[in-house]
Amino acid sequence: MQAGLQTKETGPVGSLEDAAEPLLELRAVTKTFGEVTALARLDATIARGEFVTVVGPSGCGKSTLFNIVAGLEEPDTGGVLRFEGRSCHAADLLGQVSFMPQRDLLLPWRNVVDNAILALEVEGVPRQQARAQALRMLPEFGLAGFENQYPHQLSGGMRQRVALMRTFLFERGLMLLDEPFGALDALTRAMMQRWLLDVWQKYRRTILFITHDVDEAIFLGDRVLVMTARPGSVKLEQVVDLPRPRRPEIVTAPEFIRLKRILLEAIEEESIKSFQSATVREQTS
Template sequence: MSVKIAFEEVTQVYGDTGKGGGTRALEHFSLEIAERNFVCLLGPSGCGKSTVLNLAAGFEKPSGGSVLIDGKTVTGPGRDRGMVFQEPLLLPWRNVIENVMLGPCLAGWPKVEALAQARHYLRLTGLERFERHASYELSGGMRQRVALARAWIGEPPVLLMDEPFGALDAQTRLVMQELLLEIWEQTRTTVLFVTHDVDEALFLGDRVVVMSASPGRVLLDLAVDLPRPRTEEILTSPRFADAKRRCLRLIGEESRRAFGHLEGDGI
């Protein structure tokens, strides 16, 4: 399978970069994501995982190294990459269906086609009865479903998701995760999904890439061999428990090694 997203020796420094100053968010970060893969980026807050996503989205330019999509350097944001943010970021002056149609509107699709596609994705996300509702009248989970439909409607080959379910309660989160997998099975978009939740990463991903903090780099790269399609039941299965145990053990080992390495450096 071909490589869809590639980070090559990416370094990202914030603030005053002179004389080695500034905050090093990423250092020599390399990662390749195959087409149609669902990759979860797991790590503690402040480890630079959102920076990785922002680089792929084109919101930021790397201080060093390069970020490639389909082998071409990312120069800025574009419609080939759909985004779902932690906040739904719905536009309150547009109702539900108008929010879903935002991308098509900006891209100048014919109205009929935009409406048909929007209805299709509202059906997929279970929102068909709410298309005329004001966005600020919806619950948090429903808002995030609208955001999901809005990101998916243009069928971008890449979907970038920044802890999209982080602000939801546990029950709603599980429903949203299942919904996400259900739609993904139908579209097989390449997904880069940022999270700090081990269960979420294992449940969703084909691969879980664990990051360590300051500076951010890849600590561990795990293939998740749980069968698809995955549903809620798998969360309580022995296979899931095994995978989680293995993942946590490796994270523990790698963290201790990384920490020991830092101590060796004289901290």
């Protein structure tokens, strides 16, 4: 335990063992873009090794939250960010966190392996070494034999796996995945979910995962954060107390359905607010 952490603010929980220290803490994080307040006093705590899913109406600030945690945007003054127990600016998180943005961002002129090693190359890892690392990982990502293919030669599911492999290869304490399966058909998506849980358990990463699919949020998560309509903050934190490994049929378990009901109700409330404020804006503009 670092001496600097034993402040009043962390309280009795913060002064327990290191293992109990959260990986990431956000306190009263606000972000405005001109007239638009995207996030307002958002609080969240992510534990090491946790898989936390985030749902909320479109435009409520989910991607903005990720951009802050990835170090790409600074929040307004007043909020507090802590990573691995230390207070920091968003910019300090750049390179500490691996981030898969909402679009897969594969480079069309690079083959599978060269796309996968992009973040490592940017970091200065020698190309041959990065390639060898990627080649070892290919089978696990269902891409064995596809190393020399280009993005246009791959299915949607495969492209997502290349983007995910890039994120996994960039080994960092926290992975941010912004709607990674949003564009996939239902069957591919279900396969990818089970596969992601397997690799998550094997590599023991901490994952923050945005989705608009409540089933996906429950199926994957240890906890689901429901965000309010914009300006976004955390409306509800729901623990998902379902056994792992999660089997596909878990979606019919009474506990799964109970959670789904709670979450849908919370999301529905916020979606209506978000729809109403959009309508008001249209009428007054």
